[in-house]
Amino acid sequence: MSLRLHEITLTYPDGDGRLTALDSVGLEVERGGLTAVVGPSGSGKSSLLAVAATLITPDSGTVTVDGTETTGLSRGELAELRRHRIGIVFQQPNLLPSLTAVEQLQVMARIDGRSPARARSRAMELLDAVGLAGQAGRRPHQLSGGQRQRVNIARALMNEPTVLLVDEPTSALDHERGAAVLELITRLTHRWATATVLVTHDRSQLTAVDRVVEVRDGRLGEPVAG
Numbered sequence: 001m002s003l004r005l006h007e008i009t010l011t012y013p014d015g016d017g018r019l020t021a022l023d024s025v026g027l028e029v030e031r032g033g034l035t036a037v038v039g040p041s042g043s044g045k046s047s048l049l050a051v052a053a054t055l056i057t058p059d060s061g062t063v064t065v066d067g068t069e070t071t072g073l074s075r076g077e078l079a080e081l082r083r084h085r086i087g088i089v090f091q092q093p094n095l096l097p098s099l100t101a102v103e104q105l106q107v108m109a110r111i112d113g114r115s116p117a118r119a120r121s122r123a124m125e126l127l128d129a130v131g132l133a134g135q136a137g138r139r140p141h142q143l144s145g146g147q148r149q150r151v152n153i154a155r156a157l158m159n160e161p162t163v164l165l166v167d168e169p170t171s172a173l174d175h176e177r178g179a180a181v182l183e184l185i186t187r188l189t190h191r192w193a194t195a196t197v198l199v200t201h202d203r204s205q206l207t208a209v210d211r212v213v214e215v216r217d218g219r220l221g222e223p224v225a226g
């Protein structure tokens with residue numbers, strides 16, 4: 001199992017007490033599988049993604065990434081794990097304004113110490129996969145919102161992660177572009193065999209995903225119709 005969350009409970013300070021954001025949540029995703037997590041605002045979706053990304057340590061429960069149990073790893077070891085095994089697509093693309101599309105990707109590989117030639121060929125392969133081979137030399141302001149989101153997605157795959165975590169990728173896009181981005185993420189999941197978890201509040205576009213689970217008040221279950 002490439003991503004396994006087991007009995008995750010997460011609380012936040014809340015006045016004099018604690019608010020339970022995740023309550024004994026379990027989730028398993030295989031390589032090449034895409035699980036969509038839906039749920040109303042405040043139900044715990046972002047918290048679930050942050051725990052899966054090892055950015056937040058839960059009160060209890062375990063997160064296993066690509067066979068590595070993360071409990072007890074140091075901050076440095078977690079950072080290393082994230083760099084090599086986890087790709088994260090945040091809601092906002094956060095591209096660097098002065099870099100071209102291909103450079104946005106190359107930066108990731110440089111941090112990881114790859115040769116520039118290998119980094120460039122991987123970057124071009126990914127830009128091609130997201131339909132932007134012809135826009136490799138453009139800077140963010142020369143790209144549309146949908147194109148920027150595609151660069152963002154390609155960048156998350158740069159270091160060949162096992163796990164791909166995607167937060168509300170369609171929130172800034174209209175219905176048609178949103179559907180295209182979801183279709184793209186599904187295709188990339190199959191092609192690069194990532195264990196993908198995608199968080200969204202918009203379930204109308206979830207036609208092609210392998211599985212949909214719903215978070216309600218911090219608990220995970222099968223989605224309720226509607």
Ligand SMILES: Nc1ncnc2c1ncn2[C@@H]1O[C@H](COP(=O)(O)OP(=O)(O)OP(=O)(O)O)[C@@H](O)[C@H]1O
Pocket residue numbers: 012013019020021039040041042043044045046047048201
């Ligand atoms: N850092 C924090 N400190 C305190 N409470 C928090 C914190 N982050 C989230 N919460 C609370 O935990 C609960 C779950 O929040 P979370 O952001 O995970 O939900 P969500 O489903 O992603 O919501 P949204 O769709 O609005 O982003 C909410 O009640 C929220 O107010």
